[in-house]
Amino acid sequence: MTEFSRVIRDLVSVLPAIAYRPPKDDEKKSLGRLFQETAQRYQDKPAIIFEGRELSWGEFNALVNRFAHALKSQGVKRGDCVGLLMENRIEMLACFIALAKLGAATGLINTSLKGRALIHCMNITNSIKCIVGEELIESITEVKDELPLADNDFIWVKDEGQAATAADKQSGAPKWAVDVMAVLEKMPTDNLPETLDIRAGEKACYILTSGTTGLPKAALILHRRYLSAAEPYSRIAFRAKQTDRIYLCLPLYHFTGLGPGVGTSLYSGASIFLRRRFSASQFWPEVQEHQTTLFVYVGELCRYLAAQKESQHERNNPIQTMVGNGLRPDVWDVFRQRFKIPRISEMYGSSEGNAIFINLLNKDKTIGTTSADILLVKYDFDADEMVYDKKGKLLEVQKGEPGVLLMKIDERFKFDGYNDKKASNSKIITGVRKKNDRWFNTGDVIKQVDVGFALGLAHYEFVDRLGDTFRWRSENVSTNEVGEALNGNAQVEMANVYGVQIPNAEGRAGMAAITLKPGVEFDANEFSTFVMNEMPAFARPVFIRIQPAAETTVTFKLFKANLRKQAYNIDEIDDVVYVLKPRSSVYEVLDNDFYRAIISGQHGY
Template sequence: MKMSTRIGRETAFIKGISRLFRRIRPIRPDGTDLVCDDWEEAVDRWPENVAVIGEDRQVTYRELDLMANRFGHWAKGRGLRKGDVIALMIPNRIEYLAAWIGFSKVGVVTALVNTNLTGQALAHCLKIVGARHLICDFETFEAGEEAKGRITDRTISLWVLGLRAEDETSERRGLDTPVKGASAVRPDRSQRAGMTNKDLALYIYTSGTTGLPKAARITHQRARLYMRAFAGATDANQTDRIYCVLPLYHSTGGLCGVGAALLNGGAVVLRRRFSASQFWTDVAEKGCTMFVYIGELCRYLLNSPPHPLERQHRLRFAFGNGLRPEVWPAFQERFAIPRIMEFYGSTEGNASLFNFDGKPGAIGRIPWYLKSRINVRLVRMDEAHAEPLRGADGLCREAAPGEIGEAIGRIGEGAKFEFGGYADRAASEKKVLEDVFKKGDRWFRTGDLMRMDRDGYFYFVDRMGDTFRWKGENVSTTEVAERLSGAPGVQEVIAYGVPVEGAEGKAGMVALRIDGKFDPAAFGEHADRELPPYARPAFVRLLRNAPDTTGTFKYRKVDLEREGWSEDVTDPLYVRSGDKYAKLTPAARRKLAEGALRL
């Protein structure tokens, strides 16, 4: 690396980390200034600035605060007290922010529920947090009504924004009129007397890619940490407009993106859902200067046809996580994005990384001179058992540069070290690793495998649950998907492992979205060139329909894994035998079941 480039990157990193530390320093576990106090401070500083631009209207900081006050007084009027839970299940809209901010002013906890959930999964989310009320809108209330009917051990009141009077029943009531009738005066701080940053502000659910969602406990300390950290890390100001199509029930959009704008006097431009065809029109017409992303969103845009406004915009900065190394340079160049800041973190975790200097592919960096201040370490792993390796003294060992290890974060006092866990205590305990580098210390297990180079840059390798063993080797589904994404005609790749009768471990399988006609020979040649023999998928499924994703654009693999290569699959299936892919015929299926077909 040239000396000038190295100095430039070092300078960018130091400036970024300094801004971040400066904004999070005031957060104390026993402090009585809560997340709503940070918000009210912003309102008092920029009352007439535009705060949120929705799809049908916009509101100033003062107007949003008045709305939040009404939600808070409405909750008090329903008899809710500190620590009680209201579940919020509405798409991105102005009222979303007003509701949870208002509830926090009176000590009420808000559970931010995924709007895509239905049935038993939704009922589970309501039960595990003990929700007493559920707020929906016209788009989600039917799912809410059905789910609450599954809960027999408590009564949950259903409130619907935008519900007409003639549609009200004893089971669902309109919320607009009661909230508008509530006081717009700020609830007095005495309403939250005795509360500290250790108290709960929110529940945010894990995305549930492999099972039922878990409810992460978000204290006021953690909510403030997310919002303040990104207010500093992005260096946003009151002239910035941040485009957010990520769901507000997820921490990346709902706290990181919102905090970057609203704690700096800027505006959030909200859209209910992501649209690749509408993205650049929105960004250009609304004068957006930043946007918050999930990596898959960037990939969708890159795979989309050219748009006349894709370079005619004011964007100067994009921040988010999951931007794949093979997508980053092409995305940045095609759409003329001057700066990209990738970060790593999880809703429930305490291990965070920032790539302030924009090195493509890296999820963050810890230079040697800041190692004691940044709460992430990599521990060497026993691959066979997916557990950290321990020495003769019973303690773990740090992974060396270039060596793959699991990322962990030390648990302790202070915002940077907090692990609030989940509503389910047993699930929380599974994430804690004890006696790591000394007896008695406790660390949060991220479940993410990473490697670090000698300059302190971290690179994501895989989720531990997203690896499988085949032919005596561990196969990374992330690596398989990345390598095969460049195969001829391939638009999307989902990689996973499936069992095969008589075989040890799991065989690789990929589900593909194809542009045009699938060429099995060309695909096989690409797989041979890019992957070692054990990692080449044994099965290929050609998806006729778009794959299911969570609200944060992560693929839901659980259904694909369950269906595998069974006869229930109606999509075209191919199997690799020898060095070629061929259609999975009934005869080949019989040989597989008998263990007679060599994969």
């Protein structure tokens, strides 16, 4: 098949989804209703597999209904919000859908949160109750007296999974919590009447942002927003069928797992192989065992898979399509060439964003295209601000130049924002093209790229977050691009790149915290030669920090905040730091004398 024929075929197959219009706010459509209709249509087909358990759609719907009736008996009603703190498992997803059937929103809480951040998440979502898994009861125990909830407002859910450790297992629910599992079998399995009356404009859930630079914000997801994402993910990105099976190992409190993963299943009827958490060593054996044809990813997770030794299980694997975000070009090649994945549908979006990009034509190394109205505007990285012309209008970049992405807010692409009006307003820019028009400021830098024949559809590539792009020697440096280059070194397992300040030097110097491959001792000469040959002078990191292990979020995004703060301060960090001195071509250990010269401004940079 020629490239022209393939593109025409691909485009024709997705035209109905491209033309899709989200439901109006007053329409009786919701994710609970979608789940219910899919369960009815495929009631005897497999719905979910988890740690040795398998439920059909009919069985799963019955379990969801039991939870819904039980929660209703505890006083949960339409319009309420209930915090949900539970690891990936069948009961977690059942509680989420049960609340949706009742018309109550779910506050999806990051399972790693404790203390002040956990209290904050319960408070900003105005949660009237908290559903907590047995495996995370200690996190709630530590803060329950600081939450505005009575004892019977905590609902305890037993962990019956095979992966639950002995330490996770409790003798039963604590005295101050309601054991919902004790009454579950007595609850009706019939559908609830209120489900069919829930409107698309009602709240479905809150996605709590990572909060790596502060306390989390609550991104509001209406049923309209969830449904308008589920169909494109299913039809355009995955092209899912009921006979497909999705490998889902991302945390379900994160929108990448909940949207493309669960949303595709609810829309298409495809079953889910659910994993409590990601395991690089178990990935390919499980893909083969459960014959999963679809895979939901984030980029760093894929990098871990690419770093694994070749396995017989990866050969002739059944995965046909993978959908996710953050897949860097070097790792993309591994999945195409080594793992032989036919279709990679990289997407771009955010929990609070009003539109998405999807690589619908299966082009390499692109986030694809969007039907939203967008602008890419110039940014002054030295001044840390957008660039305006003499008339006070934002300047757009030339084709192929990186710019900050703005997405127009209109009737089709609404911006629901956060549960905090001030935080929502801070993301909106007005009067960009016309008086009073409104645009969502993504804070991301992307650029248009040439992908060959694409029927005139503009395609784009993700460059960096604004905070991850810095200026050095009058050049804009992308941390992603530098990290990608360093990851190509034979010694490096993972490179985390960021900018650090040097006294009496303009801009920020590059610094990379790198972890080495197992058994490797750092060879500064080999590494230096690699950097000199592979990278332009302005992009070469000035400092290299050797870390024993990379610090990541649960979705494998690299932490940078603490690294930036510690910088190259050898008085505060135990790791060895190397420095590329001015006019030198070899990295050497940063000693006390040169460190003092740097901080006193006597460095020559």
